[in-house]
Amino acid sequence: MRHLFNTIVLFMLMFTACNLSPDEVTVYCTVDQVFSEPVLKDFERETGIKVKAVYDTEETKSTGVMNRLIAEKDNPQCDVLWSGDPVRNSVLQSRDITKPYQSEQTRLIPDHFKEKDSHWIGFSARARVLIYNKTLIPPDSLPRSILDFTKPRFKGRFSIANPLFGTTTFHMAALFESLGDEKAKQWMNDIKTNGAVVAASNGDVKKRVMNGEMAFGLTDTDDAFEAKKESDEVDYIFLDQQENGIGTLIMPNALSLIKGSPQNENGEKLINYLLTRETETKLAKSCAQMPLIKGTEVPENVPSLDNIQPMKIDYKTTSEKLQVIQPWLKAWTEQ
Amino acid sequence: MDRTIGKNIIRFVSFLLLFLLLALPIMLLLLQWLTAGEDTVLLSIINRENLLLIGKSLLMSGIVALLATLTGTICAFLLYKFQFPFSGFYKLTLLLPLLISPYIFAVAWKDGFFWLLGNTAAIYSEAGVILVHTIVFFPLAMLITGSALSQIHAGYEEAGLMTVSFRKMMIKIILPLIRPALTISFLLSLIFSLSDFSVPAFFCVRTFTTEIFTQFSALYNFPLAIGQSVILLLICLLFMLSEARYLSDAPFFSVSVKGSVSKKYHAGNRKIMLHSFLWMLLVSSLLMPALMLTVQSLTGRTMFFAQAWELIRPAAFQSVKLAFAGACIITIIGLWTAYGKERRNHKLPDLLLLLTFIVPSTVLGIALIRHYNLPAVNFIYGTSLILLIAYLGKFGFIASRIIGNGIKQIPVSFEEAASVAGIPSKKIFLKISLPLLIPSLFTAFVLSFILCLGELGATMMVYPPGMELMQVKTFAISANAPQALTSSMTLINLGVTVFLILLLFVFGKWIFKKFQYV
Numbered sequence: 001m002r003h004l005f006n007t008i009v010l011f012m013l014m015f016t017a018c019n020l021s022p023d024e025v026t027v028y029c030t031v032d033q034v035f036s037e038p039v040l041k042d043f044e045r046e047t048g049i050k051v052k053a054v055y056d057t058e059e060t061k062s063t064g065v066m067n068r069l070i071a072e073k074d075n076p077q078c079d080v081l082w083s084g085d086p087v088r089n090s091v092l093q094s095r096d097i098t099k100p101y102q103s104e105q106t107r108l109i110p111d112h113f114k115e116k117d118s119h120w121i122g123f124s125a126r127a128r129v130l131i132y133n134k135t136l137i138p139p140d141s142l143p144r145s146i147l148d149f150t151k152p153r154f155k156g157r158f159s160i161a162n163p164l165f166g167t168t169t170f171h172m173a174a175l176f177e178s179l180g181d182e183k184a185k186q187w188m189n190d191i192k193t194n195g196a197v198v199a200a201s202n203g204d205v206k207k208r209v210m211n212g213e214m215a216f217g218l219t220d221t222d223d224a225f226e227a228k229k230e231s232d233e234v235d236y237i238f239l240d241q242q243e244n245g246i247g248t249l250i251m252p253n254a255l256s257l258i259k260g261s262p263q264n265e266n267g268e269k270l271i272n273y274l275l276t277r278e279t280e281t282k283l284a285k286s287c288a289q290m291p292l293i294k295g296t297e298v299p300e301n302v303p304s305l306d307n308i309q310p311m312k313i314d315y316k317t318t319s320e321k322l323q324v325i326q327p328w329l330k331a332w333t334e335q
Numbered sequence: 336m337d338r339t340i341g342k343n344i345i346r347f348v349s350f351l352l353l354f355l356l357l358a359l360p361i362m363l364l365l366l367q368w369l370t371a372g373e374d375t376v377l378l379s380i381i382n383r384e385n386l387l388l389i390g391k392s393l394l395m396s397g398i399v400a401l402l403a404t405l406t407g408t409i410c411a412f413l414l415y416k417f418q419f420p421f422s423g424f425y426k427l428t429l430l431l432p433l434l435i436s437p438y439i440f441a442v443a444w445k446d447g448f449f450w451l452l453g454n455t456a457a458i459y460s461e462a463g464v465i466l467v468h469t470i471v472f473f474p475l476a477m478l479i480t481g482s483a484l485s486q487i488h489a490g491y492e493e494a495g496l497m498t499v500s501f502r503k504m505m506i507k508i509i510l511p512l513i514r515p516a517l518t519i520s521f522l523l524s525l526i527f528s529l530s531d532f533s534v535p536a537f538f539c540v541r542t543f544t545t546e547i548f549t550q551f552s553a554l555y556n557f558p559l560a561i562g563q564s565v566i567l568l569l570i571c572l573l574f575m576l577s578e579a580r581y582l583s584d585a586p587f588f589s590v591s592v593k594g595s596v597s598k599k600y601h602a603g604n605r606k607i608m609l610h611s612f613l614w615m616l617l618v619s620s621l622l623m624p625a626l627m628l629t630v631q632s633l634t635g636r637t638m639f640f641a642q643a644w645e646l647i648r649p650a651a652f653q654s655v656k657l658a659f660a661g662a663c664i665i666t667i668i669g670l671w672t673a674y675g676k677e678r679r680n681h682k683l684p685d686l687l688l689l690l691t692f693i694v695p696s697t698v699l700g701i702a703l704i705r706h707y708n709l710p711a712v713n714f715i716y717g718t719s720l721i722l723l724i725a726y727l728g729k730f731g732f733i734a735s736r737i738i739g740n741g742i743k744q745i746p747v748s749f750e751e752a753a754s755v756a757g758i759p760s761k762k763i764f765l766k767i768s769l770p771l772l773i774p775s776l777f778t779a780f781v782l783s784f785i786l787c788l789g790e791l792g793a794t795m796m797v798y799p800p801g802m803e804l805m806q807v808k809t810f811a812i813s814a815n816a817p818q819a820l821t822s823s824m825t826l827i828n829l830g831v832t833v834f835l836i837l838l839l840f841v842f843g844k845w846i847f848k849k850f851q852y853v
Contacts, residue, residue, distance in 0.1 A: 026800040033811040052801030055811040071704040164553040200537045230817050334541055
């Protein structure tokens with residue numbers, strides 16, 4: 001019996017042994033693992049710095065990473081936050097968890113896509129698009145503006161993701177910023193009256209359109225790009241591209257250096273690596289993300305930001321707006 | 336005298352260690368919340384809206400618990416009291432839904448509804464949540480009531496059948512005898528259903544748990560979320576403590592029958608009806624989700640099984656290692672707490688495990704982060720040790736109950752006789768109690784292993800950076816990967832788990848044979 005006990009203890013020590021190495025960097029990532037992991041592996045290969053990543057899951061909707069960062073504030077474990085949009089970085093900035101970072105690489109990014117003190121720096125952007133099922137709705141019958149969703153002919157035929165989570169929440173905040181509170185609230189109430197189906201996530205919206213459950217829905221370019229790869233019946237368009245339209249929401253990935261992080265220098269190296277044309281090209285190829293650095297090579301099927309009319313918003317004020325309207329969005333979802 | 340003091344010191348130090356490891360983080364979190372001085376938070380928790388939401392959640396979970404217990408009991412009665420071909424096959428396969436995440440079930444059922452009916456509106460409702468939860472949790476009720484049924488001494492039933500009909504014997508003898516098991520099945524199903532947020536969130540049904548989840552993940556309102564979690568915790572604690580009597584007495588996942596032979600009935604001409612019922616359950620609880628996953632895996636433009644295996648392989652090895660270590664620790668601690676409770680009347684360690692068992696995963700995760708994320712204890716927080724602590728907190732109570740039940744079945748006279756003969760208590764434990772407990776320890780180990788392998792809620796919060804775990808990776812990849820890849824990964828995940836269970840099953844058969852004198 002004593003031998004059995006000793007063996008168990010030995011096994012447990014073996015299993016729990018940790019690998020402490022100074023040449024490593026810890027990144028918390030809310031970008032889909034299927035796209036972000038290959039980039040981080042390349043960094044590891046090229047620099048010899050081991051990347052220790054924590055990814056979030058669809059099921060837990062970024063609960064893990066954000067709650068961790070907030071709970072770890074007094075003794076940060078993470079060096080870099082790689083977020084799919086700047087909202088989370090702004091929340092962390094407001095809680096004094098991020099720190100500014102500037103370098104040669106950060107200067108390549110247009111000012112509009114980074115926080116003024118560089119608490120977060122954007123790169124490779126996604127856009128909000130309308131994904132549709134060609135067998136259920138012909139392209140010429142599609143809404144051209146997000147405001148068209150309230151038209152009776154689209155009643156019960158479209159879906160949006162839960163506006164409390166993910167990029168949809170940022171999209172709604174941008175609409176409030178762009179249209180004004182009253183008009184945006186009216187629009188949201190009207191789409192509800194017009195039978196908008198609230199899906200669990202953008203992935204769920206994509207799936208419903210692919211399955212033919214819904215004629216169209218709002219999602220991100222990477223979801224739409226994946227859907228096109230999986231099905232010939234699906235395509236996507238950018239909304240509000242007419243001359244006086246409000247434009248489409250562009251959401252850059254956002255990088256933040258964590259204040260008091262254990263491997264600050266390696267964190268800076270990782271940020272500089274991610275803010276390169278090469279990384280933007282990789283993300284363009286894997287998930288159709290649109291580069292922000294001028295002159296970056298992209299495949300033909302990836303749209304260029306030069307050809308899209310963007311929604312004119314300030315990311316910082318939109319993030320602040322989001323925190324203000326969240327109780328209203330919660331009430332809207334629960335109605 | 337000195338020996339007694341020594342024993343008390345050892346017992347106290349062990350309890351203190353368990354308290355420091357598990358209960359202190361939760362208590363400190365609650366203390367921080369209580370002393371935050373935000374009166375508005377305290378007041379805002381207790382309002383009409385929250386009370387209605389709690390009522391609605393309790394009603395839904397109550398229906399789930401009722402249906403799961405009813406279905407589980409019928410299954411258990413058919414499988415444990417009747418003799419017919421393939422009953423072993425049904426016993427094993429009907430347990431498999433316990434291994435699948437409720438979230439996967441929700442997705443599979445939604446796809447299944449669309450596939451069959453062309454519409455999913457019906458499942459995006461309270462009824463959808465109840466359906467999925469019932470399917471996920473009825474195997475638990477089947478296990479518990481099955482164990483209880485197999486321990487009813489044949490003499491009771493035979494005596495009853497001599498004077499009354501089978502139906503009356505069932506109502507007057509069998510049901511009262513398994514009442515504690517029915518109560519526990521009901522309570523555990525209710526608590527599990529009440530604590531799960533993934534299914535109601537997926538079906539867009541608002542419950543008290545999704546409300547807590549929203550406060551945590553969308554609004555980052557920790558004080559309110561923790562306050563609401565406290566209410567949930569108190570509700571669960573109230574249920575568990577009020578039924579403590581049943582918890583202590585019920586045969587909880589017993590695997591061996593010491594000194595009693597249960598009566599078995601011949602299915603006779605009811606075989607077709609019996610098989611039809613079990614197949615219907617098997618189809619809805621296992622085959623339908625598995626079929627949906629298989630269809631989705633095969634109908635993509637590319638076959639993803641090879642890629643899925645490449646993604647899962649490193650994570651699978653790591654997960655198995657960790658689940659093994661977790662199950663070892665849980666079984667050892669479970670043995671200690673159960674032995675203390677059953678033989679020494681030390682109930683505190685068991686109560687401590689009950690407390691951490693009913694704490695919502697997210698709250699447990701945050702409590703562990705706040706307590707262990709200090710430079711001095713980075714060797715815990717930055718390594719797998721933090722996961723092992725989380726696993727112990729989540730599943731220690733279940734292991735303690737399984738082993739406790741095994742201890743109850745060992746006649747105290749064995750130990751008393753040895754003690755009278757002058758054998759030291761340590762030797763009595765090692766040479767008499769421990770060998771007799773091997774089957775219960777093995778069951779506790781297997782169940783803990785399965786639960787550790789699938790745990791996601793707390794794991795997501797505390798797993799060390801850089802570590803790849805099977806369950807986390809499957810869900811992380813599923814966010815935007817092609818459906819065929821996600822389904823392939825889930826199927827592989829399930830396959831790996833089933834393979835390991837079969838291995839343990841073979842090993843278990845050897846163990847039970849070796850200790851058959853038990």
